[in-house]
Amino acid sequence: MRKWLALLLAIVMVFAMAACTSEPKATETTEASSSEGSTAGPADKDVTLIFSVNAVPGDAHYEAMMKFKEVAEAKSNGSIKVDTFHSGSLFKQDQELAAVKSGQADIVYMSASWLSESSPWISMFSAGYMFKSYDHMTAALNGEVGQEVFNKVVDEQGVRPLKAFYLGTRQINLVKDKEIKVPSDLNGINLRMPNSDAWLFLGKALGANPTPIAFSELYMALQTGTVDGQDNPLPTVQSAKFYEVTKSISITNHLVDSVWPTINEAKWQSLSDNQKQIVLDAMEEARALCDDLNLSREAELIEFFKEEGLNVYYADIDAFSEEVLAKYLENKDMTATWDMDLFDKVQELGK
Missing domain, CATH: 3.40.190.170 (Bacterial extracellular solute-binding protein, family 7)
Structure with a gap:
């Protein structure tokens, strides 16, 4: 009986040693896979941005929206998808601010006058001669001063203006x-x-x-x-x-006057750093197109x-x-x- 117990104990010890020996190998394989993944960099998760405007086809701000969609989707290799809605088909103008704050829309065009309802200091951007020219406006709002303005809007309203597009x-x-x-x-x-x-x-x-x-x-x-x-x-x-x-x-x-493409802050923070930069780059290309179209039209007129x-x-x-x-x-x-x-x-x- 003692011999059988000794034999059984020996068998158990052999299996235990085998298990201990194989465990590090499994760990080494897992670590190697993890290291291999980090070298390639984490893939950006897919995200859809709902962009709603009241501009109609042919308008400079409609064309700018479509330029943003084109550039953002191309530069992100498809990780960013932009669903566009024009002519107020998704939200009317007086609904857009509430829509972007609630997240029902991700991006809308905002103006100083609409944002001033919750941030009264912004009303100064609707004052006569706040800006003397287009060059003055875009240098201010698309530069360091504008970034300070936009950051204050984020803190106060939970939405983030990204650029200032020329309206006229x-x-x-x-x-x-x-x-x-x-x-x-x-x-x-x-x-x-x-x-x-x-x-x-x-x-x-x-x-x-x-x-x-x-x-x-x-x-x-x-x-x-x-x-x-x-x-x-x-x-x-x-x-x-x-x-x-x-x-x-x-x-x-x-x-x-200008309009400010504005994104829901929670949506913005859900983007990777790489996707945020792509959105900013795409929005800058859209701004350049919009401004050029409006400036050239004014000159022609x-x-x-x-x-x-x-x-x-x-x-x-x-x-x-x-x-x-x-x-x-x-x-x-x-x-x-x-x-x-x-x-x-x-x-x-x-x-």
């Missing part, structure tokens, strides 16, 4: 042939403005008598002399056919309006800027929420 610059368009050189040239001019306190303040700061009229009624108001003029970017003057009932345009550059019989004049931008901004700064109700450090940085870039 508002100019003065009058029924009569009148050159507007300095603000005093607008004295006595009934200038149509959108019906809001901010817009009416801008009209008064420009030196005019601001007159609120709905956009849908503006053509008739110009035709009948209810107002003496209106302000809009040049593409709007063409598309709304205001040139048919006006005689002059003065290039005042009083509001250089100057000649178009001249051919249609309108005279085009060029205002003293520095004179306008100095006087208009002074009126904003004098109005403490208007500027109470502004971030004056950021304001000063932007103005310094315009000198």
Whole structure:
């Protein structure tokens, strides 16, 4: 009996030693596989970005969205897929901010005016002569100052603007042939403005008598002399056919406007560092396309309006800027929420 017990114990010990001997081999194989994987680098996980805009096909901002999709998908080797929705087919303009905050949309175009509802200091970017020109605007918002602005938006609203795309610059368009050189040239001019306190303040700061009229009624108001003029970017003057009932345009550059492609912050943080850089690179290519399209169209329209019989004049931008901004700064109700450090940085870039 003792012999059988000894034999059984010996057999158990042999199996135990075999198991101990084979275990390191399995560990070595696992470690080798792991090391091999890390050499190649972890593969980016697949992600889908839902990009919703109200722009229509043919619009520069639609074309920019499609450029972003093309570049992001190509550079990521397909790990980034961009689903695009245009013409407000997924979310209307007044729904977009809530959609990107909730994550129902991943990327939308935002404007300073929409974002200022939750971050009132951003309203300063809708003020007259915050920017004197396109070059001033893009240097500020697509540079270090813009990054500071965008980071504040992330902290306050949980969404991240990525770039500033050029929207257009508002100019003065009058029924009569009148050159507007300095603000005093607008004295006595009934200038149509959108019906809001901010817009009416801008009209008064420009030196005019601001007159609120709905956009849908503006053509008739110009035709009948209810107002003496209106302000809009040049593409709007063409598309709304205001040139048919006006005689002059003065290039005042009083509001250089932009839209900010904005991504849900949680979605942004879910991307790998490599994917984040691809998104930024793709968005920069989209911005360049958008800006070039809008700038070239504005330049072409100057000649178009001249051919249609309108005279085009060029205002003293520095004179306008100095006087208009002074009126904003004098109005403490208007500027109470502004971030004056950021304001000063932007103005310094315009000198």
